[in-house]
Amino acid sequence: PPRGARWDPAAPRPASLYARRCQAHSDVKAPPASESKDAGTSSQGWRIKMLYDGECPLCMREVNMLRERNKSYGAINFVDISSKDYSPKDNQDLDYET
Secondary structure (H helix, E strand, O other): OOOOOOOOOOOOOOOHHHHOEEEEEEEOOOOOOHHOOOOOOOOOOOOOEEEOOOOOHHHHHHHHHHHHOOOOOOOEEEOOOOOOOOOOHOOOOOOOOO
């Protein structure tokens, strides 16, 4: 906002690079064991599938922080969309360009 103007939480803001490149997707119906091809992901009991761009430094910074926190819970299944093993078919047809 301009100097002296009040912040308006309802004002539209441009989408950040982070919001476009990293997406979290919750899908409790899919079987977790067959979904994960990412190292360090619990194959049991995840509640959130997080698709991320492994080639994006900002995404990796956030993913690494979340991985550390997730060690205790195993609630997040991390999936690298830039990996050669990534399958859009396993992720509601979301491809790298989407």
